[in-house]
Amino acid sequence: xITLKESGPALVKPTQTLTLTCSFSGFSLTTSxxxxxxxxxxxxxxxxxxxxxxxxDDKRYTPSLKRRLSITKxxxxxxxxxxxxxxxPIDTGTYxxxxxxxxLGSAFDYWGQGTGVTVSS
Amino acid sequence: SYALTQPSSxxxxxxxxxxxxxxxxxxxxxxxHWYRQRPGQAPVLIMYFGSVRPSGIPERFSGSNSGNTATLxxxxxxxxxxxxxYCQVWDAIYNHVFGPGTKVTVL
Numbered sequence: 001x002i003t004l005k006e007s008g009p010a011l012v013k014p015t016q017t018l019t020l021t022c023s024f025s026g027f028s029l030t031t032s033x034x035x036x037x038x039x040x041x042x043x044x045x046x047x048x049x050x051x052x053x054x055x056x057d058d059k060r061y062t063p064s065l066k067r068r069l070s071i072t073k074x075x076x077x078x079x080x081x082x083x084x085x086x087x088x089p090i091d092t093g094t095y096x097x098x099x100x101x102x103x104l105g106s107a108f109d110y111w112g113q114g115t116g117v118t119v120s121s
Numbered sequence: 122s123y124a125l126t127q128p129s130s131x132x133x134x135x136x137x138x139x140x141x142x143x144x145x146x147x148x149x150x151x152x153x154h155w156y157r158q159r160p161g162q163a164p165v166l167i168m169y170f171g172s173v174r175p176s177g178i179p180e181r182f183s184g185s186n187s188g189n190t191a192t193l194x195x196x197x198x199x200x201x202x203x204x205x206x207y208c209q210v211w212d213a214i215y216n217h218v219f220g221p222g223t224k225v226t227v228l
Binding site: 037039046047048049052060062063064096104105106107108109111112113114 | 170209220
């Protein structure tokens with residue numbers, strides 16, 4: 001059974017760096033064609049894909065935020081970490097991590113419950 | 122960048138059919154996926170490769186993808202289908218892109 005869970009600060013100040021951790025079980029990020037992505041959702045708005053890291057350490061970022069994002073994995077801990085620099089109130093929202101597999105066309109087939117982040121001074 | 126369009130809302134009576142479109146340039150050549158998100162919950166994958174249902178998703182849900190439009194169809198709509206629906210595209214150039222979402226209201 002695949003499960004994912006996000007963790008991180010609920011409140012960050014503008015200009016600070018956000019660090020979120022996705023802890024997962026039921027699969028390994030050493031398995032070929034597997035990835036873990038991050039998706040966010042501002043309150044009342046649409047989903048926005050942020051980043052994804054693959055089993056082979058290939059990393060992809062959404063172009064508009066690429067300069068602010070970094071995604072890494074720790075396969076021994078079954079964790080993926082997303083950092084976002086220079087946080088702004090517009091970055092407020094729910095942040096999800098999700099499992100992706102190339103066999104399903106890189107769809108996100110398992111999602112965490114999400115973690116809320118508020119950016120405010 | 123690659124942009125997707127969806128109607129902001131679709132209203133349908135119980136028992137009727139809802140169709141949600143997802144428009145994008147040559148979307149028919151790309152991998153399209155659909156998610157349902159109920160209020161306060163995480164999204165759930167309900168269709169991948171445009172027309173393949175994951176296990177546990179009822180046969181009432183079907184999908185198609187051709188030309189510049191992908192479509193999610195929900196037949197015999199029930200109250201529990203009321204949710205936001207998002208299309209998502211993956212391709213080697215644009216990576217992952219989500220549509221703006223469609224709110225389905227069951228009258």
